[in-house]
Amino acid sequence: MGVKLEVFRMALYLTFPVTMFWxxxxxxxxxxxxxxxxxxxxxxxxxxxxxxxxxRIRKQQEEKLLHAVQQNS
Known part of the structure; x- marks a missing residue:
């Protein structure tokens, strides 16, 4: 019974993931x-x-960057 049980368990372990993947x-x-x-x-x-x-966010960021660059100039 031991070998048959192990074969059944191995078949079950392989069948479930393969079926779910399919x-x-x-x-x-x-x-x-x-x-x-x-x-x-x-x-x-x-x-x-x-x-x-x-x-809108991109434009605000560009304006902040432009303002910061102008102040540093």
Missing amino acids: ISNQAEWFEDYVILRKRELWPPEKHQEIEEFKE
Whole structure:
């Protein structure tokens, strides 16, 4: 019984990760669960708001840097 039990355990240990890897790499699963969930959490309208915010912050940083350079001149 010892060898049969070890063979069963080894098969189980190898089957589980291989199966999970196979399931998680299915393109349909990825599209359905990951991409749609991402769009649900961060809709495209929010992306525009985030980009505008980044642009404002970048301009503020440039103005601070320009002001600091002008004061040092």
